[in-house]
Amino acid sequence: MITLKKQSTFNNLHNSNIKAAPNFFELFNQYINLDNIIHPSFKQRYYLTVSSKRKYSLESMIKFFILKNIFNHIHYVDTLRLLQISKELKSFCGFDEIPHASQISRFANKFLKNINEVFHTFVDITNPMVKEHNQFLSSILIADTTGFEAYVKENNPKYYETLLRKAKNIAKTNSNILFAGITQLVAFIIN
Structure with missing residues (x-):
């Protein structure tokens, strides 16, 4: 009897926290349009480098790197493992199936400059939003626009x-x- 009561209380608390928490994915999709952030030349270069249709969209790959930076993961594998256990994150990225780490690594090495440009643009767009929300906090926050670190010698x-x-x-x-x-x-x- 006590165990069922504790379980019921836990479920109620868990459900209320889920409802009260802001939904990052909805906010991201509402305020951020990746089509405006990703430069057309990057899109063209990404889709023309392979003769057949790409399995993963450019937007999906960019969202993967956004998540990687949000969770402050150093290695791609950490973010890929997170995608394996979270259907919400996998859905946010737009992956039907999770890419292999080598695909992510090749993408990062081949399009490093373009990805960094996307992150710089992303900061340029979000910085005024942060300033509008709280001027003081925006003055003391540090914006990291590196996107990710490439594996270098x-x-x-x-x-x-x-x-x-x-x-x-x-x-x-x-x-x-x-x-x-x-x-x-x-x-x-x-x-």
């Missing part, structure tokens, strides 16, 4: 190990270069 520790090895080899072959470099470093630190 500088993010790989092996890159720095290679640079260190090269520097050591140069120092072995010519000690004057090393001495000049140390002298410049000391002068920089003193000033």
Whole structure:
């Protein structure tokens, strides 16, 4: 009897919270029109790069990256796992089936510049809305317009190990270069 009462109370509380919470997806679709944000040249480039019809729309892929940034996921796989357990998020993105991580990665690598432009435009559109809502908070909030970080060689520790090895080899072959470099470093630190 007590267990049923607790379950009933939990269900009522859960249902009232769902009704009271703002619906992000409705608000997004009401105020944000991706057709106005995505540049026509990006659309043309995306749809012309493959001779057959694309399985995933450009809007779906952009919404995927919006969710990735909202949830502050570093890796695509984290967002893909979230889509697997949430039919609402999957529906928001417009995916009938969830793309493979390699498809997302290829899309990100191929269209990095275009995706960043979309996020810059997105910030340009939403920033006045935020200022209208609360001028003080908009002045202290930081807008990250990077969209996402591309996988680059500088993010790989092996890159720095290679640079260190090269520097050591140069120092072995010519000690004057090393001495000049140390002298410049000391002068920089003193000033």
